[in-house]
Amino acid sequence: MEMVNLTIDGEKVQVPKGTTILEAARKIGKKIPTLCFLKGVNEIGACRMCVVEVKGARALQASCVYPVSEGMEVYTNTPAVREARKVTLELLLSDHNLECPTCVRNLNCELQKLAEELGIKSIRFTGEKHKAKYDDFSPSIVRDTSKCILCRRCVSTCHNVQGVGVISPNHRGFETMVAPVYDMSLAEVACVNCGQCILACPVGALKEKEDTDKVWQALQDPEKHVIAQIAPAVRVSLGEEFGLGRGAIVTKKIPAALRRLGFNRVFDTDFAADLTIMEEGHEFLERLQHGGKLPLITSCSPGWIKFCEHYYPEFLENLSTCKSPQQMFGAVAKTYYAQKMGIDPSKIFVVSIMPCTAKKYECQRPEMRSSGYQDVDAVLTTREISRMLKEAGINLAAMPDEEFDEPLGISTGAGAIFGATGGVMEAALRTVYEVVTGKELENIEFTSIRGVEGIKEATVEINGMNVNVAVAHGLANARKLLDRVKNKEAEYHFIEIMACPGGCVGGGGQPILSADERFEVDYRAVRGSAIYEVDRKMPLRKSHENPAVKQLYEEFLGKPLGEKSHELLHTHYTPRPRYPEAEEK
Amino acid sequence: MKLAAKKDSELAEKLMEVEKMLEKYKGQKGALLQVLQEAQKIVGYLPIEVQKRVAEALNVTLSEVYSTVTFYSFFNLKPRGKYQIRICLGTACYVKGADKVLSRLEQELGIKVGDTTDDLKFSLDACRCVGACGLAPVVIINDDVYGRMTPDKVPEILKNYE
Known part of the structure; x- marks a missing residue:
């Protein structure tokens, strides 16, 4: 590798050719401030916060996009730079909606933090503010452009990471606004509700549609039997909001905290994930043995489902008809559980605690009422439940270890790994292998489909047959994989797709890291490893060994893919337009 | 109704022409600006129907197309009027009261600058210096130039285009 020597503020640095000044400076512990920069996602030198002096250069240079060269002299801390x-920064602040104390991003805002770090004590500029729009028609994502600083991190994420591309900077100059076409609402365009834009936003211009009020109300209502289900990925991320470090495992603290918040029962989506594997595993075998549509594609990720409906409707028949674990849980809670406990299902209020904003949309789909009621009443993101706990004065970090309630709180390691990319596939293979061969699987860890690589492939021999599987996460990767299948460049039997990079651990409802932290840590990989640690420590690690799932089939459902399963646990999909139907105005 | 039907069939014809033009640019993301110019030449403006076809052909998002269309003042989202009124807001015209003439134009036509009347008769745009500062303030309607304009002359002049 060709190396380049330069000095930064007089200090000698040697870095590989092609490195930017910003990266070289970070290497020697110098933090050049940034705002629009998001490593690997948005590197456009637009905001001018990262300017430095380069000896011999005519003007200040944006260090995030300026490559180093031999003998270069850089100054990061001169009066002109400061x-x-x-x-x-003052110009940005002068056109910003400064309602910081009531903003959802208060104390986790990159603009606020920079103002503090750069010692801004007053704003020298006053003037007109840009015309803003508050768009809360989407069930998942709220846009508040009064706080937008036009950094374009959300735009790059939506277009390049997710391959969706429904927001762009529209118009020009002072009128510029990041918005969908014709300034429509996100609800009117082919947004898949993944919420990755929220994770990219340095300020409070994008946030989830808040549902905490609904949940507070239910918790206050003595008539209601309020139950919670916790998604796999939340147990390795909620601790971060309480200072426990990235990827801290808080599985047993969550039931303790939620009971103190007032939930009548605390259950586990991992249980429903095991149930999903029973149904989906048998669906796969059914299709494989009886010439059904292949490849079978997983259906757990509601962002992926909506993406498929809008952008790849030709694959709708490939989608597993299985509902996602969240929705299976809701349907089972308001039928089986209600009957078993003798509770009127109309009195049961199901709250999902999810790493996901798309789940908010999913629970409102008209198909998701097979109990006769809306199966899941409210979805809270990891961030929202953390806010509720804080409001109630409950410190998760100080909670004792407690167990989930029975029966819907019993799960296996296979359910837990749903939270990381490749996990659903791995869980399915563990079960499918044993169901087909009748033999015990020797090595249950399918490491080739784990990890952060965008598209992963494996071939697994089951009873003399080579089963080809593929895993994609992040919708731009899903596009690549699906195009390969479409063009017959690859043939698979089974595909797992998760909308969010990293799978659910990287979900749009998860704790938000600043660009600086994302520069240092691959948070998705950290949370992913934690998920596999959860799996390793479980006494049972295969879905078909889950005693509560077995009992559910014996007492209520009959068998996988049976009549009752079809009624409660399976669904159908709808092709949706890629573009809005009519022009507004 | 008849008029609307005729308009639809006209647009349909033009859309076919746009599709034909797009064939030679299939998959060329970098050709966006050029393609939009050609499309506007054919249709006269860039309705969503045109933008969708451009997005499909070039394999870019509709959002990117719309972003580009709204960035450049050359592109029109709405059809232009039969009579295109341009008012000069260059320095000389401005200090001689062009802003007041513009207000009167907006008031008389019932539209804002950049818009077109519902009957597609007039569209109103502001422009920079047209090189006729001696006649300031200046209004141009298609090829006719009106110098030394005042707000009160506006209704009278518009009558010429009934």
Whole structure:
């Protein structure tokens, strides 16, 4: 590798050719401030916060996009640099909706943090503010452009990471606004509700549609039997909101905290994930043995489902008809559980605690009422439940270890790994292998489909047959994989797709890291490893060994793919337009 | 109704022409600006129907197309009027009261600058210096130039285009 020597503030640095000044400076512990920069996602030098002096250069240079060269002399902390950054920041602040104490991103806002770090004590500029729009028609994502600083991190994420591309900077100059076409609402365009834009936003211009009020109300209502289900990925991320470190495992603290918040029962989506494997595993075998539509594609990720409906309707028949674990849980809670406990299902209020914003949309789909009621009443993101706990004065970190309630709280390691990319596939293979061969699987860890690589493949021999599987996460990767299948460049029997990079651990409802932290840590990989640790420590690690799932089939459902399963646990999909139907106005 | 039907069939014809034009640009993301110019030449403006076809052909998102269309003032989202009124807001015209003439134009036509009347008769745009500062303030309607404009002359002049 060709190396380049330069000095930064007089200090000698040697870095590989092609490195930017910003990266070289970070290497020697110098933090150049940034705002629009998001490593690997948005590197456009637009916001001018990262300007530095380069000896011989005519003007200040944006260090996030300026490559180093031999003998270069860089100064990151001169009066001219400091003043330029301050002016830029003050101009941004002068056109920003400064309602910081009531903003959802208060104390986790990159603009606020920079103002503090750069020592902004007053804003020298006053003037007109840009015309803003508050768009809360989407059930998942709220846009508040009064706080938008036009950094374009959400735009790059939506277009390049997710391959969706429904928001762009529209119009020009002072009128510029990041918005869908014709300034429509996100609800009117082919947004898949994944919420990755929220994770990318440095400020409070994008946030989830808050449902905490609904849940507070239910918790207050003595008539209601309020039950919670916790998604796999939440147990390795909620601790982060309480200072426990990235990927801290808080599985047993969650039931304790939620009971103190007032939930009548605390159950586990991992249980429903095991149930999903029973149904989906048998669906796969059914299709494989009886010439059904292949490849079978997983259906757990509601962002992926909506993406498929809008952008790849030709694959709708490939989608597993299985509902997602969240929805299976809701349907089972308001039928089986209600009967077993003698509770009127109309009195049961199901709250899902999810790493996901798309789940908010999913629970409102008209198909998701097979109990006769809306199967899941409210979905809270990891961030929302953390806010509720804090409001109630409950410190998760100080909670004792407690168990989930029975029966819907019993799960296996296979359910837990749903939270990481490749996990659903791995869980399915563990069960499918044993169901087909009748033999015990020797090595249950399918490591080739784990990890952060965008598309992963494996071939697994089951009873003399080579089963080809593929895993994609992040919808731009899903596009690549599906195009390969469409063009017959690859043939698979079974595909797992998760909308979010990293799978649910990287979900749009998860704790938000600043661009600086994302520069240092691959948070998805950290949370992913934690998920596999959860799996390793479980006494049972295969879905078909889950005693509560077995009992559910014996007492209520009959058998996988049986009549009752079809009624409660399976669904159908609808092709949706890629573009809005009519022009507004 | 008849008029609307005729308009639809006209647009349909033009859309076919746009599709034909797009064939030579299939998959060329970098050709967006050029394609939009050609499409506007054919249709006269860039309705969503045109933008969708451009997005499909070039394999870019509709959002990117719309973003580009709204960035450049050259592109029109709405059909232009039979009579295109341009008012100069260059320095000389401005200091001689072009802003007041513009207000009167907006008031008389019932539209804002950049818009077109519902009957597609007039569209109203502001422009920079047209090189006729001696006649300031200046209004141009298609190829006719009106110098030394005042707000009160507006209704009278518009009568010429009934």
